Structure formats: C-alpha cells, structure tokens
Amino acid sequence: MVTPALAASLLSPAPATAPSATPPVGRIHLSKAEVTEVEEAYVLDALRSGWIAPLGPHVDAFEAEVAELVGVAGALALSSGTAALHLALLDAGVGPGDVVPLSSLTFAATVNAVVYTGARPVFVDSRASDGNVDVDLLVDAVDTLRSEGHRVPAVLPVDLLGRCVDYTRLLPAMDRRGVVVVEDAAEALGARHAGGGAGSFGRSAAISFNGNKIMTTSGGGMLLSDDLELLARARYLSTQARHPVPWYEHTEVGYNYRLSNLLAALGRGQLERLPSMIDRRRAIRARYAEALAPFDDVRLLGRSDGDTDADDNCWLTTVVLDRPGATVADDLVTALTAADIEARHVWKPMHRQPVFACDRAFVTGGSDELFRTGVTLPSGASLRDDEVERVVDELVGYLGR
Ligand SMILES: *Cc1c(COP(=O)(O)O)cnc(C)c1O
Numbered sequence: 001m002v003t004p005a006l007a008a009s010l011l012s013p014a015p016a017t018a019p020s021a022t023p024p025v026g027r028i029h030l031s032k033a034e035v036t037e038v039e040e041a042y043v044l045d046a047l048r049s050g051w052i053a054p055l056g057p058h059v060d061a062f063e064a065e066v067a068e069l070v071g072v073a074g075a076l077a078l079s080s081g082t083a084a085l086h087l088a089l090l091d092a093g094v095g096p097g098d099v100v101p102l103s104s105l106t107f108a109a110t111v112n113a114v115v116y117t118g119a120r121p122v123f124v125d126s127r128a129s130d131g132n133v134d135v136d137l138l139v140d141a142v143d144t145l146r147s148e149g150h151r152v153p154a155v156l157p158v159d160l161l162g163r164c165v166d167y168t169r170l171l172p173a174m175d176r177r178g179v180v181v182v183e184d185a186a187e188a189l190g191a192r193h194a195g196g197g198a199g200s201f202g203r204s205a206a207i208s209f210n211g212n213k214i215m216t217t218s219g220g221g222m223l224l225s226d227d228l229e230l231l232a233r234a235r236y237l238s239t240q241a242r243h244p245v246p247w248y249e250h251t252e253v254g255y256n257y258r259l260s261n262l263l264a265a266l267g268r269g270q271l272e273r274l275p276s277m278i279d280r281r282r283a284i285r286a287r288y289a290e291a292l293a294p295f296d297d298v299r300l301l302g303r304s305d306g307d308t309d310a311d312d313n314c315w316l317t318t319v320v321l322d323r324p325g326a327t328v329a330d331d332l333v334t335a336l337t338a339a340d341i342e343a344r345h346v347w348k349p350m351h352r353q354p355v356f357a358c359d360r361a362f363v364t365g366g367s368d369e370l371f372r373t374g375v376t377l378p379s380g381a382s383l384r385d386d387e388v389e390r391v392v393d394e395l396v397g398y399l400g401r
Contacts, residue, residue: 028391030342031212031316034277034382039269046265056261062268066207066222069271070189070197073226076234077259077267081186081208081221085113085156087234087257088204088223092154092180094119099360101141102156103133103184104349105367109208110158110184111350123351123361130302131160131318131346131370139173141362146177154180157202161346161376162214162315163302164193167201182206186221189214190278190313198313199224209263214315215270215277217263277381281314284379284388288317291392295399297322301346301374316376318346319395328373332398336375339394346374 046058059077067075078084094100096118102110104123114121122145124138138155145152155174157165165183174181183202185191191198199205204227209220225231236242241254259267270277285300292298301318321328329345336343348371351361378391 026340028341028378028383028387029380030344030376030378032380032382033211033216033218034273034380035266035269036273038272039266042265042269043262046262051261055258056264058261058264058268059259062259062264062271063222065268065271066189067224069274070199070205070207070224072197072200072205072224074224074228074231076223076231076238077264078221078223078238078257079259080109080219080257081184081206081210082109082113083238083255083257084206084208084221084223085110085182085184085186086116086255087237088182088202088206089113089117089119089154089156090237091204091230091234092182094153098151098153099145100154100156101138101145101152101362102350103158103160104351104361104363105131105133105160105347105370106158106184106350107186107347108350108353108355109186110156111356114156121350121356121359123349123356123359123363125349125361125363126160126366126370128366128369130163131367131374132163132165133157134364134366135166135169135173137362137364138170139177142174142177142179144362152179154182156182156184158184158186159188159191159198161301161318162188162191162198162313164188164191164198164201164311166193167196168194171201185224186210187213187315188313190274192311200226203227204230209267209270214281214313215267215274217259217267217270220259220263220267222259278313280381280383281317281379282312284383285314285317287388287392288319288377288395291396292319292399298399301370315379317379318374318376320370320374321399322373326372329371329375332375332395335398336391336394339390341391341394342378344376346370346376 063075094117098119099122100114101122105126111121181202183205185199185205186208188198189207204225209217238257241252243249349367
C-alpha cells in the first residue's frame with residue numbers, strides 16, 4: 001500500500017549526492033538514459049490527468065512535436081522502432097517472394113522487420129569512412145537483382161550511429177528505378193543531411209526511443225512521413241485494424257503497435273531536452289577527438305568524410321584502430337571492460353550472422369573491416385567530466401602501449 005508518507009517521499013526530489021574531492025569509481029556505461037525533473041513533471045501530468053489508457057493528449061502532442069523537429073507532415077507513435085519499420089515496409093508493398101536490399105552493418109531489428117513481411121533481406125556493404133551503406137553498391141544490387149527477375153519493391157538504408165546516408169545520391173537513383181526508400185533513422189533523430197532532418201528522406205522513416213538511443217520513452221518508436229494517407233493506414237493497422245464503427249469490425253489482420261500516453265509524456269520531456277543532450281554528446285566526442293589526435297593510426301568513425309560534424313547527432317562515438325590483427329577491436333573492448341568501462345564492437349555485419357547465413361550479400365569488405373577495428377565508446381549525455389577523463393586515460397594508455 002502507498003502510505004501518504006511513502007507518496008511524499010516518492011514525490012520529493014531525489015537526494016543530491018554530496019560533491020566529493022575523489023569521484024566515485026563505478027561502472028561507466030555506453031549510453032545510459034538521462035532523466036530529470038522535466039520528464040518527471042510530464043509523466044506526473046499524464047498520471048494525474050487520468051489518461052492511463054493507451055492513446056491520449058500526450059501521444060497527439062508528441063507526434064506533432066517530433067514531426068515538426070524532423071520536418072515531415074506527420075508522425076505515428078508506436079511501441080518500437082521495429083514496429084515502425086514493419087508498417088513502413090507493408091506500406092511499400094513488401095511481401096512474400098520479394099527481396100529488400102539493406103545495409104549489412106546494422107542492428108538485427110532492421111532485418112527482422114523485412115522477414116516479418118515474408119520477404120528476404122539482401123545485404124549491402126558499407127563505406128569504411130562512416131559505416132553507411134555504399135550507395136553505388138546498393139544501386140548495383142537493385143539492378144542485378146531485377147535483371148535476375150527478382151521483385152525489389154523497396155530498399156532500407158540505415159543512418160548508422162547518428163549519421164545520415166548520402167541521400168543526395170541515393171534518392172534520385174531509386175526514384176528513377178521506381179524503388180521505394182524506407183529510411184531506418186532509428187539511431188539518427190536530430191541528425192541532418194543537406195539541410196534536411198534524419199527521418200525526412202524516404203517515403204517513410206522509422207525512429208526508435210529504445211532505452212539506449214539518443215532519447216527514450218523507455219521503449220517506443222515512431223513512423224514519419226509526408227504522406228498523411230500512409231500514416232492513416234498505418235494508424236489503422238497499428239490498432240488491430242479496427243474499423244470506426246460502434247462494434248468491433250475487422251476485414252484485415254492488424255497489430256497492437258501503439259505507444260501509451262504515459263510513455264509519450266516521458267518522450268515529450270526527453271524531446272524538450274534533446275538539443276542539450278546532443279550538445280553534451282558532441283562535447284564528449286570533441287574531447288575524445290582531441291585526446292586521439294596524436295595517434296596517426298586511430299580515427300573516429302565519420303570524421304574522414306565530407307559531411308560536417310554538426311550534421312551528426314553524435315549518438316555513439318566510435319574509435320577505429322587501423323592496425324593489423326584479427327582481434328584489434330576485441331582487445332580494446334577487453335582492456336576497457338577490465339577497467340569497468342562499457343565499450344562495444346560496432347554491429348557485427350548481418351551477412352555474418354548465423355540466422356541470415358543463407359541470404360544473399362553484396363560485399364566489398366567495408367563492414368567486416370569496421371567490425372574488426374571499430375569500438376563504440378561511452379557517449380551518454382549523463383556522463384560526468386571525470387568519467388570521460390577516466391575513459392580517455394584508459395584509452396590513451398592502451399593505445400600508447
Ligand atoms: C534500435 C534500432 C532499431 C529498432 O528500434 P527498437 O525501438 O529497439 O525496436 C532499428 N534499427 C536500428 C538501426 C536500431 O539501432
């Protein structure tokens with residue numbers, strides 16, 4: 001039972017930890033969510049308003065605010081980024097017998113969404129500079145597959161680690177071929193390319209609010225598009241394909257994919273603070289860049305490319321060690337883990353995953369090379385300066401050995 005005393009203690013601000021001369025030593029996380037009184041106020045409002053049921057005013061406002069930020073006509077709040085990808089692919093007419101070329105260097109969710117439709121993925125390799133899909137190779141894959149008689153209704157480029165694909169070249173090429181572009185912008189909210197926001201480039205796009213992303217609803221996602229009819233149809237499919245009549249009437253199989261009002265409230269708090277959270281991640285990246293500058297064979301992923309750093313949302317800063325050996329990334333991850341610092345390999349390419357071993361791939365070796373040499377570093381907005389310095393010390397010490 002919640003007694004009045006317990007309720008009061010829950011509502012009072014969290015006790016401030018006393019500043020100490022020697023910072024506490026503890027595990028440093030890769031991308032821990034940061035929540036403040038801003039989020040508390042939004043969630044409390046949702047609770048007190050009585051809108052506990054799914055849907056409600058925070059959902060509507062959250063959709064409008066994200067659509068405005070990205071620069072699209074509308075948005076549909078969903079239970080995950082994967083759900084958004086699934087609905088986007090269904091809209092593109094993807095189904096059994098089709099193939100969908102996509103980035104091999106990605107999280108499994110991108111591929112899983114293709115498989116949910118009954119289609120099969122075809123993996124396309126990445127550029128070594130930023131890890132994003134090689135656009136020429138993607139175009140080549142579409143043409144080759146079509147010349148062999150495959151149906152290719154859509155492609156699924158991924159804005160890797162918060163940096164947009166080269167849509168300036170990709171969109172006209174797919175337009176000419178009549179191929180729908182679905183943008184997986186799950187990691188890229190707040191990033192930009194050629195003046196447009198990540199999530200505004202395909203016919204539709206998915207973003208994710210999973211716990212470790214640039215902002216979170218503790219779990220959730222959104223489908224974005226300029227096509228309001230597309231969004232209306234996705235909205236209908238995401239609520240069990242219920243027809244708007246007084247009884248339950250169904251002519252199609254639907255999904256239970258909507259985001260709740262409570263989680264949308266949390267998202268609105270996070271969205272309000274998104275610019276400052278991105279600024280913090282950018283400052284952390286700048287510190288890593290400065291510390292790594294003396295090492296000729298070490299670079300940060302994305303920096304050797306033409307896009308400006310301001311276009312990047314700096315979600316996860318990734319260090320690439322251009323050094324020989326099969327276990328370059330492995331050894332660094334092991335060393336940082338031993339110092340209680342969470343660091344991870346970049347995504348293991350999907351064409352290397354046992355579950356997709358029998359699927360087709362167009363490879364040049366770019367993603368394999370990044371998997372061998374790339375490590376994502378702690379990048380969360382809640383990292384303190386002394387924690388960043390601890391990572392820098394371990395990293396520089398390791399590299400100089
Ligand atoms: C996180 C992620 C997804 C899936 O988003 P969820 O909200 O976890 O379902 C899809 N694609 C990429 C590239 C991701 O990083």
